[in-house]
Amino acid sequence: MNKLLMVSVVLFLFSSLLPAGLPQNVDDEVKNPISEQHDRLVQEQGRTSWKAQLDYTMGRIDPLTGEKSPKYIAILGESTSQMILGGRFLLTRSRTQGKKSAEYQILGYRSDLNQYFFVGLESLRTPFGYRSGRYVDDDRILKDPSGYVTEITRFDSEKKTAVSKVYLGESKTPFFVLNTEPKKGKVSNLLTDLLAAKPIPKVISTSDKLEEPAENYSEEHQLLNNFAGELVAESEEVSPRAGRVICDGRFLALSKLSDAKEKRVTSLTFIGFDSSRGAFQMFVFHDESPNPEYYEGDFDGVTLTFRNPFAGQGKADQPVLIYHFSPRGAGFTESDFREDDEEKRQPVLFKQSRNFRRK
Incomplete structure (x- = not known):
């Protein structure tokens, strides 16, 4: 063995x-x-x-x-x-x-x-x-x-x-x-290392023939690639994001940054797809609260919708985050229903920024 x-x-x-x-x-x-x-x-x-x-x-x-x-x-x-x-x-x-x-x-x-x-x-x-x-x-x-x-x-x-x-x-x-x-040696900055990594690794394990379903790579894991890279909105008031595919393509680390220049990470989101249950999963960690957020999502081919499965009767079916992907892969829109301000709940378009790392 x-x-x-x-x-x-x-x-x-x-x-x-x-x-x-x-x-x-x-x-x-x-x-x-x-x-x-x-x-x-x-x-x-x-x-x-x-x-x-x-x-x-x-x-x-x-x-x-x-x-x-x-x-x-x-x-x-x-x-x-x-x-x-x-x-x-x-x-x-x-x-x-x-x-x-x-x-x-x-x-x-x-x-x-x-x-x-x-x-x-x-x-x-x-x-x-x-x-x-x-x-x-x-x-x-x-x-x-x-x-x-x-x-x-x-x-x-x-x-x-x-x-x-x-x-x-x-x-x-x-x-x-x-x-x-x-172990002796300099301790590297893990978030800095994460931001410096390639958005998508050259080699990803796509093994999908294993006996245990939870170990298999699924087609849905490819959706994580849409979040990879440096992502910015038209308005500078919207925090930029930096996505990195990790763990042999099984998960995505999405960092929310203070701005494109300072690049201080203010929240860290992990997204995955549980092949055994057929559900997307998300954990969110903020710099203002010690309490993590957990959501589950489903994808209809165009839109990825996350909900809080533990929100209670009448609320568990309500969307928390909605991502709508362009058929041509030119970015995505994010609608965040955690915001109290109705204006901030409106869809925000994120696109790849080639100049992001040079700022």
């Missing part, structure tokens, strides 16, 4: 679907200051190297030997973590040995539910991974929406080391253990 298959097994459990168990978006009217909970995340910044041990039997009988005992394989990699968007979120870029594409995770503390949360984007999976929970003494305990996967992390603030253990169901034995330690 090869290493990539083993990684795929891990991601299958980490990148759980987002059913009704995912907490709904809650409006946060107060501009929340940085909290002591966020201070805990600040300590986890920096470069790290990591080594994981995976029991590929997952507590079951080994299909190769017929034995019922743990069989471990090692997975190596390194990561860079940095607080972003005014210190409200910890963004991590991870590279697994033997894989070309980087993967991303966001860890934060949401004040609306008083809990930590994790969002993961993997190159071998099409759904987002989501876990949430709280600290018990020195252990951060996060569970996926189903409650089947439990991750317990203990971070040593003095040594800057961490141990994460993942358990399945009621098992008392972890099937996955991750050890991290600090």
Whole structure:
């Protein structure tokens, strides 16, 4: 059983679907200051190297030997973590040995539910991974929406080391253990690196014949390319955007910028398409609130419409964001119904800007 298959097994459990168990978006009217909970995340910044041990039997009988005992394989990699968007979120870029594409995770503390949360984007999976929970003494305990996967992390603030253990169901034995330690070297600016990357990678994995639907590339993933590049509106009052296709073509990172000159990222949006459910997904992170927004979308061939599936009766069907694409690929219009001002809800045309990077 090869290493990539083993990684795929891990991601299958980490990148759980987002059913009704995912907490709904809650409006946060107060501009929340940085909290002591966020201070805990600040300590986890920096470069790290990591080594994981995976029991590929997952507590079951080994299909190769017929034995019922743990069989471990090692997975190596390194990561860079940095607080972003005014210190409200910890963004991590991870590279697994033997894989070309980087993967991303966001860890934060949401004040609306008083809990930590994790969002993961993997190159071998099409759904987002989501876990949430709280600290018990020195252990951060996060569970996926189903409650089947439990991750317990203990971070040593003095040594800057961490141990994460993942358990399945009621098992008392972890099937996955991750050890991290600090790595010397300059810590790069992750958002700057993201903006400097090519809008669309030269090589994208379009594998669509895998047995697990959630791992397959879908035709809908090509729609993410329409958001890639430097995008500007006619009015300078409208913030420009910068889109980058990431994770082997499975996701898009869309940065909202302060202006074309300063290019300070004020919000970060991740868009994906869950091949197993046939639904677009979106997570939005702002520099003015610690609480993420989550939406789901559908595409009718011309228009991509996102809604809040947890908005409650009578509101879940109402559009939140609408993107209308030109048949000739000359840009798109965005209608943002989160705006209170009726004028700001009107469609805004975004087009590619060739001079954007030179400003």
